[in-house]
Amino acid sequence: MSGVPGDAAEAIVIAGQRLDHLGLVPATAGNFSVRLDARRIAVTVSGRHKGFLTPDDVMAVDLDGRPENPRQRSSAETLLHCGIYRRFPEAGAVLHGHSVANTVLSRAAGKALTLRGHELLKAFPGLPTHDAAVTLPVVPNDQDIARMQRGLDALWSDMADPPPGYLIAGHGSYVWAPDMPTALMRMEALEFMLACELEERRHAR
Amino acid sequence: MSGVPGDAAEAIVIAGQRLDHLGLVPATAGNFSVRLDARRIAVTVSGRHKGFLTPDDVMAVDLDGRPENPRQRSSAETLLHCGIYRRFPEAGAVLHGHSVANTVLSRAAGKALTLRGHELLKAFPGLPTHDAAVTLPVVPNDQDIARMQRGLDALWSDMADPPPGYLIAGHGSYVWAPDMPTALMRMEALEFMLACELEERRHAR
Amino acid sequence: MSGVPGDAAEAIVIAGQRLDHLGLVPATAGNFSVRLDARRIAVTVSGRHKGFLTPDDVMAVDLDGRPENPRQRSSAETLLHCGIYRRFPEAGAVLHGHSVANTVLSRAAGKALTLRGHELLKAFPGLPTHDAAVTLPVVPNDQDIARMQRGLDALWSDMADPPPGYLIAGHGSYVWAPDMPTALMRMEALEFMLACELEERRHAR
Amino acid sequence: MSGVPGDAAEAIVIAGQRLDHLGLVPATAGNFSVRLDARRIAVTVSGRHKGFLTPDDVMAVDLDGRPENPRQRSSAETLLHCGIYRRFPEAGAVLHGHSVANTVLSRAAGKALTLRGHELLKAFPGLPTHDAAVTLPVVPNDQDIARMQRGLDALWSDMADPPPGYLIAGHGSYVWAPDMPTALMRMEALEFMLACELEERRHAR
Numbered sequence: 001m002s003g004v005p006g007d008a009a010e011a012i013v014i015a016g017q018r019l020d021h022l023g024l025v026p027a028t029a030g031n032f033s034v035r036l037d038a039r040r041i042a043v044t045v046s047g048r049h050k051g052f053l054t055p056d057d058v059m060a061v062d063l064d065g066r067p068e069n070p071r072q073r074s075s076a077e078t079l080l081h082c083g084i085y086r087r088f089p090e091a092g093a094v095l096h097g098h099s100v101a102n103t104v105l106s107r108a109a110g111k112a113l114t115l116r117g118h119e120l121l122k123a124f125p126g127l128p129t130h131d132a133a134v135t136l137p138v139v140p141n142d143q144d145i146a147r148m149q150r151g152l153d154a155l156w157s158d159m160a161d162p163p164p165g166y167l168i169a170g171h172g173s174y175v176w177a178p179d180m181p182t183a184l185m186r187m188e189a190l191e192f193m194l195a196c197e198l199e200e201r202r203h204a205r
Numbered sequence: 206m207s208g209v210p211g212d213a214a215e216a217i218v219i220a221g222q223r224l225d226h227l228g229l230v231p232a233t234a235g236n237f238s239v240r241l242d243a244r245r246i247a248v249t250v251s252g253r254h255k256g257f258l259t260p261d262d263v264m265a266v267d268l269d270g271r272p273e274n275p276r277q278r279s280s281a282e283t284l285l286h287c288g289i290y291r292r293f294p295e296a297g298a299v300l301h302g303h304s305v306a307n308t309v310l311s312r313a314a315g316k317a318l319t320l321r322g323h324e325l326l327k328a329f330p331g332l333p334t335h336d337a338a339v340t341l342p343v344v345p346n347d348q349d350i351a352r353m354q355r356g357l358d359a360l361w362s363d364m365a366d367p368p369p370g371y372l373i374a375g376h377g378s379y380v381w382a383p384d385m386p387t388a389l390m391r392m393e394a395l396e397f398m399l400a401c402e403l404e405e406r407r408h409a410r
Numbered sequence: 411m412s413g414v415p416g417d418a419a420e421a422i423v424i425a426g427q428r429l430d431h432l433g434l435v436p437a438t439a440g441n442f443s444v445r446l447d448a449r450r451i452a453v454t455v456s457g458r459h460k461g462f463l464t465p466d467d468v469m470a471v472d473l474d475g476r477p478e479n480p481r482q483r484s485s486a487e488t489l490l491h492c493g494i495y496r497r498f499p500e501a502g503a504v505l506h507g508h509s510v511a512n513t514v515l516s517r518a519a520g521k522a523l524t525l526r527g528h529e530l531l532k533a534f535p536g537l538p539t540h541d542a543a544v545t546l547p548v549v550p551n552d553q554d555i556a557r558m559q560r561g562l563d564a565l566w567s568d569m570a571d572p573p574p575g576y577l578i579a580g581h582g583s584y585v586w587a588p589d590m591p592t593a594l595m596r597m598e599a600l601e602f603m604l605a606c607e608l609e610e611r612r613h614a615r
Numbered sequence: 616m617s618g619v620p621g622d623a624a625e626a627i628v629i630a631g632q633r634l635d636h637l638g639l640v641p642a643t644a645g646n647f648s649v650r651l652d653a654r655r656i657a658v659t660v661s662g663r664h665k666g667f668l669t670p671d672d673v674m675a676v677d678l679d680g681r682p683e684n685p686r687q688r689s690s691a692e693t694l695l696h697c698g699i700y701r702r703f704p705e706a707g708a709v710l711h712g713h714s715v716a717n718t719v720l721s722r723a724a725g726k727a728l729t730l731r732g733h734e735l736l737k738a739f740p741g742l743p744t745h746d747a748a749v750t751l752p753v754v755p756n757d758q759d760i761a762r763m764q765r766g767l768d769a770l771w772s773d774m775a776d777p778p779p780g781y782l783i784a785g786h787g788s789y790v791w792a793p794d795m796p797t798a799l800m801r802m803e804a805l806e807f808m809l810a811c812e813l814e815e816r817r818h819a820r
Contacts, residue, residue, distance in 0.1 A: 027738045027804035049800065098735070098807065104814045107732070117312070119346060119376035120303070123232045131348070141734060143746070171734035185254065189232035192303065199309045202407060202817060322517070324551060324581035325508070328437050336553070390459065394437035397508065404514045407612060527722070529756060529786035530713070533642050541758070595664065599642035602713065609719045612817060 003068045004042040008034045009055035011180040012044060015095060018184060020051025024097030024191065029172065031075035034093045034180055035085055039063055043081055046073045076145065083149040084176050087156060088164070093180040095187045098172040101194040105201075106167040109138045113167060115193050123189030124163060136190075137166040165190055208273050209247040213239045214260035216385040217249060220300060223389060225256025229302030229396065234377065236280035239298045239385055240290055244268055248286055251278045281350065288354040289381050292361060293369070298385040300392045303377040306399040310406075311372040314343045318372060320398050328394035329368060341395075342371040370395055413478045414452040418444045419465035421590040422454060425505060428594060430461025434507030434601065439582065441485035444503045444590060445495055449473055453491055456483045486555065493559040494586050497566060498574070503590040505597045508582040511604040515611075516577040519548045523577060525603050533599030534573060546600075547576040575600060618683050619657040623649045624670035626795040627659060630710060633799060635666025639712030639806065644787065646690035649708045649795060650700055654678055658696055661688045691760065698764040699791050702771060703779070708795040710802045713787040716809040720816075721782040724753045728782060730808050738804035739778060751805075752781040780805055 012032045019025045019032075030050040033043040040060050044050065048057045060068040063086050065078045075081075081094045105113060115121060116133040124134050137155050142148040148168070156162045164186065165175040175190055177183035217237045224230045224237075235255040238248040245265050249255065253262045265273040268291050270283045280286075286299045310318060320326060321338040329339050342360050347353040353373070361367045369391065370380040380395055382388035422442045429435045429442075440460040443453035450470050454460065458467045470478040473496050475488045485491075491504045515523060525531060526543040534544050547565050552558040558578070566572045574596065575585040585600055587593035627647045634640045634647075645665040648658040655675050659665065663672045675683040678701050680693045690696075696709045720728060730736060731748040739749050752770050757763040763783070771777045779801065780790040790805055792798035 026807040027735055027800045029735060029804075029807075049796075100807070100810050100814055103733070103807075103811045107811075107815070117346075117375050118308070119373075120232055120234060131346075141732075141746075168734075170732050181254075185232045189234075192231040192234075192305070192308075195305050196308045196312075198814065199305055199403065200312070322551075322580050323513070324578075325437055325439060336551075386459075390437045394439075397436040397439075397510070397513075400510050401513045401517075404510055404608065405517070527756075527785050528718070529783075530642055530644060541756075591664075595642045599644075602641040602644075602715070602718075605715050606718045606722075609715055609813065610722070 003060040004055070004058050005036070006055065008036060008042040009058040011093070012042065012058050013053045013055060015093075015180055015184060016044075016050040016053045019095070019097050019187070020049075022188070022191070024099050024187070025050040026098060029098040031077055031081070031096050032094065033078075033081040033085075035091065036060065040068070041081060041085055043074045043078055046075050079145045079149050080152070080174065083152060084174070087153065088162075088176065090178055091164070091176040092178045093183040094174065094176045095183050096172055096174050097187065097191075099191050099194065101191065101198045102167055102173040103170055105194055105198060106138050106169045106171070106173075109167070109169070111139075112137055113197075115197065118193045118196065120189040120193055123186050124165075126161070134163050136163060139166060139168055141169050141171040208265040209260070209263050210241070211260065213241060213247040214263040216298070217247065217263050218258045218260060220298075220385055220389060221249075221255040221258045224300070224302050224392070225254075227393070227396070229304050229392070230255040231303060234303040236282055236286070236301050237299065238283075238286040238290075240296065241265065245273070246286060246290055248279045248283055251280050284350045284354050285357070285379065288357055289379070292358065293367075293381065295383055296369070296381040297383045298388040299379065299381045300388050301377055301379050302392065302396075304396050304399065306396065306403045307372055307378045308375055310399055310403060311343050311378075312375045314372070314374070316344075317342055318402075320402065323398045323401065325394040325398055328391050329370075331366070339368050341368060344371060344373055346374050346376040413470040414465070414468050415446070416465065418446060418452040419468040421503070422452065422468050423463045423465060425503075425590055425594060426454075426460040426463045429505070429507050429597070430459075432598070432601070434509050434597070435460040436508060439508040441487055441491070441506050442504065443488075443491040443495075445501065446470065450478070451491060451495055453484045453488055456485050489555045489559050490562070490584065493562055494584070497563065498572075498586065500588055501574070501586040502588045503593040504584065504586045505593050506582055506584045507597065507601075509601050509604065511601065511608045512577055512583045513580055515604055515608060516548050516583075517580045519577070519579070521549075522547055523607075525607065528603045528606065530599040530603055533596050534575075536571070544573050546573060549576060549578055551579050551581040618675040619670070619673050620651070621670065623651060623657040624673040626708070627657065627673050628668045628670060630708075630795055630799055631659075631665040631668045634710070634712050634802070635664075637803070637806070639714050639802070640665040641713060644713040646692055646696070646711050647709065648693075648696040648700075650706065651675060655683070656696060656700055658689045658693055661690050694760045694764050695767070695789065698767055699789070702768065703777075703791065705793055706779070706791040707793045708798040709789065709791045710798050711787055711789050712802065712806075714806050714809065716806065716813045717782055717788040718785055720809055720813060721753050721784045721786070721788075724782070724784070726753055727751060728753055728812075730812065733808045733811065735804040735808055738801050739780075741776070749778050751778060754781060754783055756784050756786040 015032050031044045033041045042058050045057050059072040063082050065082050084091050112135050114135045167173050175186040220237050236249045238246045247263050250262050264277040268287050270287050289296050317340050319340045372378050380391045425442050441454045443451045452468050455467050469482040473492050475492050494501050494504050522545050524545045577583050585596045630647050646659045648656045657673050660672050674687040678697050680697050699706050727750050729750045782788050790801040
């Protein structure tokens with residue numbers, strides 16, 4: 001018994017199939033979650049290929065990342081999911097994936113990556129127009145996930161209105177949204193813009 | 206009741222699945238339409254992922270973009286579809302999509318993009334040979350769609366024989382044709398040539 | 411009645427589905443054929459998308475390209491298929507497709523393109539080792555297909571052992587083999603090597 | 616009768632379908648095996664397209680590569696599989712595939728290729744962190760497979776802890792793992808990192 005309602009588990013299974021189709025979850029990379037209630041989330045278990053999940057590969061944890069069923073182990077980055085749900089009450093679903101574009105750009109970027117003038121920026125909230133810019137934080141990779149989350153919390157505290165996404169250098173992108181379909185849409189929009197940026201930087205050299 | 210005949214809705218649903226397979230409709234990008242009669246078109250509703258449409262995601266509007274069913278809202282760029290149907294009596298289907306190639310090239314281009322010497326130019330009308338060129342207008346992006354359409358109308362008035370397609374800077378490509386299968390063929394041909402152009406410009410730097 | 415045996419038509423339909431999966435037949439590009447007997451071949455009809463063929467989209471022509479059923483019209487490049495079957499008695503199947511790599515490389519190449527040191531060269535006949543080279547002719551594109559074929563015949567007459575393939579500048583690649591599965595294997599091998607070459611030339615600039 | 620248990624044959628068939636989906640087995644490239652017991656392995660037969668295998672395309676050989684059924688012929692590189700199973704008792708499955716990235720990088724590399732700072736390095740054993748490096752040997756291609764294996768044996772003897780993978784210049788990558796799912800995960804992780812490296816080297820020029 002995973003303690004996860006069927007529709008939450010199904011949303012995560014389907015998200016994984018779509019992100020695998022888009023090439024965003026190589027090997028066992030990537031992890032996904034949805035908020036179940038004020039204190040619990042459903043999240044992927046550790047170590048599975050995210051394109052071939054079953055509902056049994058989804059488990060419940062509290063907002064400190066503690067599993068309801070102590071025999072289960074959730075994805076290594078669970079605390080990053082918890083950090084998002086704790087900070088952003090509107091967050092209902094979180095996606096993390098790896099692409100060639102987000103890996104190469106995040107490894108080359110400094111502390112932030114700015115996307116400017118793309119029509120698909122409208123997929124992010126509060127941007128009714130393409131004539132705008134979104135600046136995504138880029139944080140260093142760290143195997144101490146709690147420490148990485150503390151860094152993100154500090155970063156968000158300094159921002160007036162943090163965007164619903166960030167990059168970890170060499171370790172993929174995170175996006176969130178009120179629900180899973182919107183989170184998938186933001187992930188597709190972000191990855192499309194990053195693929196364009198990678199091309200443009202080649203041209204601009 | 207959408208007021209859209211089943212075959213028109215189905216043509217749009219299938220077009221979306223194909224363009225998603227080709228990677229041309231990331232997030233909620235892209236929109237499609239077919240002409241129903243002299244005064245009405247069927248067009249995609251706003252906000253859906255275009256790779257997963259159902260017939261209920263297609264609605265009828267008149268050539269000024271007014272919905273038959275006032276509770277439905279059509280894609281934001283509906284007036285660009287209407288502008289094409291009003292201007293070109295032979296237009297029976299319109300497709301709009303985003304690719305890395307059309308985004309990067311349209312952002313870098315000035316007012317036009319010329320494709321030259323490609324065998325696939327024959328997919329455009331009036332070109333029985335590859336030994337030719339098609340010059341596609343590139344217009345600036347604008348969230349005021351009516352104003353963007355006025356700019357296109359002015360542009361077309363200055364052209365002897367406007368080609369059935371254009372690019373919006375950072376906002377994808379539009380193509381049209383007498384029917385949906387031909388529009389899909391032109392979209393595939395255009396996007397293939399743009400992908401080649403992007404490669405060639407890298408080599409030419 | 412197409413006059414084409416079911417297995418020949420089916421081999422062509424399946425080849426089209428595979429080449430579409432590999433992105434080698436955009437729009438209505440590409441055409442395929444198999445030899446039926448000493449004087450006849452089965453070839454794709456004109457104008458169809460080659461990823462969605464049915465057996466009715468395959469027709470019989472003689473080695474001068476004349477249709478058995480005068481109401482059918484075969485692919486524009488039928489005479490290039492006939493030229494291969496007339497010249498090379500061992501040819502049993504011919505494939506033609508367009509890729510970004512074969513388009514960009516053939517437009518940039520002079521009269522030939524040499525592939526060297528690839529393990530997949532072994533897909534070509536008479537090369538038991540990778541430590542070899544295959545030089546593929548590159549011919550200028552020409553809407554006069556009969557004239558293009560005369561150029562190829564002249565070229566082949568000057569070669570001791572013509573390889574089972576060539577490129578047309580900006581107009582794709584041709585490969586042939588004793589049977590369709592082997593032709594598909596050669597096409598995949600050729601296109602893989604061309605994709606590698608395109609990458610290597612970027613690095614070498 | 617192939618003498619191969621059904622689950623071993625099925626693991627190899629499914630691996631081929633996945634690697635074809637990922638574009639890693641063009642033409643007849645690639646070969647796969649699983650260990651059956653201390654003295655026997657199941658390996659792909661020679662010459663098939665690895666994306667379309669059936670259980671009959673899998674055969675048993677001993678650790679010197681001799682077929683149990685003398686009428687069957689295994690993949691040309693069988694001795695490389697045997698070399699891995701003889702040397703590494705923990706190896707339970709071996710995969711070999713070709714990508715544009717592994718071909719281009721292995722042709723350009725000297726004797727080794729170092730991957731550094733990638734989160735996906737954790738797919739390799741003994742690396743609990745991304746803050747590490749894996750150095751993969753790159754060996755020259757050679758049609759004398761026994762000689763190539765002797766070179767690998769000499770190389771491994773000089774290494775304290777050989778990583779479970781290597782590249783052959785212009786001839787793809789090899790990875791192994793205790794079981795097939797883990798081998799597939801390592802292949803996906805390796806190929807993802809190689810695709811990133813190829814992009815980064817373009818930027819770094």
